[in-house]
Amino acid sequence: MIRAYTPDDEAGVRAVVTAAFGGDGEKVARLADGLRATHARAELVAEAAGVVVGHVLLSRSWVDARSALIDVLVLSPLSVAPEHQGRGVGTALVEAAVAEARRLGAPAVFLEGSPAYYGARGFEGATQRGFTRPSTRIPEPAFQVAVLDGHEEWMTGRLVYCEPFWAHDSVGLRDPELSHIEQMFES
Numbered sequence: 001m002i003r004a005y006t007p008d009d010e011a012g013v014r015a016v017v018t019a020a021f022g023g024d025g026e027k028v029a030r031l032a033d034g035l036r037a038t039h040a041r042a043e044l045v046a047e048a049a050g051v052v053v054g055h056v057l058l059s060r061s062w063v064d065a066r067s068a069l070i071d072v073l074v075l076s077p078l079s080v081a082p083e084h085q086g087r088g089v090g091t092a093l094v095e096a097a098v099a100e101a102r103r104l105g106a107p108a109v110f111l112e113g114s115p116a117y118y119g120a121r122g123f124e125g126a127t128q129r130g131f132t133r134p135s136t137r138i139p140e141p142a143f144q145v146a147v148l149d150g151h152e153e154w155m156t157g158r159l160v161y162c163e164p165f166w167a168h169d170s171v172g173l174r175d176p177e178l179s180h181i182e183q184m185f186e187s
């Protein structure tokens with residue numbers, strides 16, 4: 001079951017995010033806390049037998065287009081408890097988040113992630129759609145967007161992340177992982 005986050009979910013969400021992201025878990029959980037406190041526009045949990053097993057957050061960022069600053073959404077973080085992975089929970093959370101973004105009237109949802117995973121779930125390369133990465137430390141194929149009904153052709157430009165992504169040093173990758181992933185995409 002996918003439903004909206006409530007304050008009672010705080011501990012359950014922290015446990016899922018921490019477990020899903022392994023060594024980066026604490027940092028990503030602090031990012032989720034920071035986004036929730038300031039720029040979150042929607043937050044969903046997946047529940048199984050009364051226990052939180054997945055989580056996704058949509059936060060407000062901007063596209064700095066030539067004629068206006070455009071409000072957009074960023075899907076991050078997305079987490080599924082390791083013991084529940086591979087059963088469609090992540091897919092259901094992505095679909096529910098995009099549906100929520102549509103309901104909110106967002107013209108686009110951005111994320112950083114595997115093009116194989118998200119490409120099969122409605123996302124496409126954002127650079128090819130005319131958007132510029134907020135950092136060159138996001139490997140180009142990982143910079144993805146789902147363009148929604150409210151989008152118009154002129155709404156292109158640089159994605160400007162809201163402050164918590166920077167405050168928690170959660171933009172893109174850093175070496176040596178950055179070089180490793182770049183080489184993987186090149187080969």
Ligand SMILES: CC(C)(COP(=O)(O)OP(=O)(O)OC[C@H]1O[C@@H](n2cnc3c(N)ncnc32)[C@H](O)[C@@H]1OP(=O)(O)O)[C@@H](O)C(=O)NCCC(=O)NCCS
Pocket residue numbers: 020021078079080081084085086087088089090091092112113114116117
């Ligand atoms: C990525 C994640 C959310 C997927 O959730 P999930 O519930 O396991 O996903 P689903 O069951 O809906 O989909 C499973 C598919 O995703 C693939 N997949 C899982 N993790 C992946 C990853 N990191 N990169 C690419 N593909 C991945 C599986 O191989 C499987 O592929 P298949 O359908 O072709 O067999 C989950 O693995 C997770 O929490 N990972 C750790 C945190 C993370 O990396 N979050 C995303 C950051 S962008």
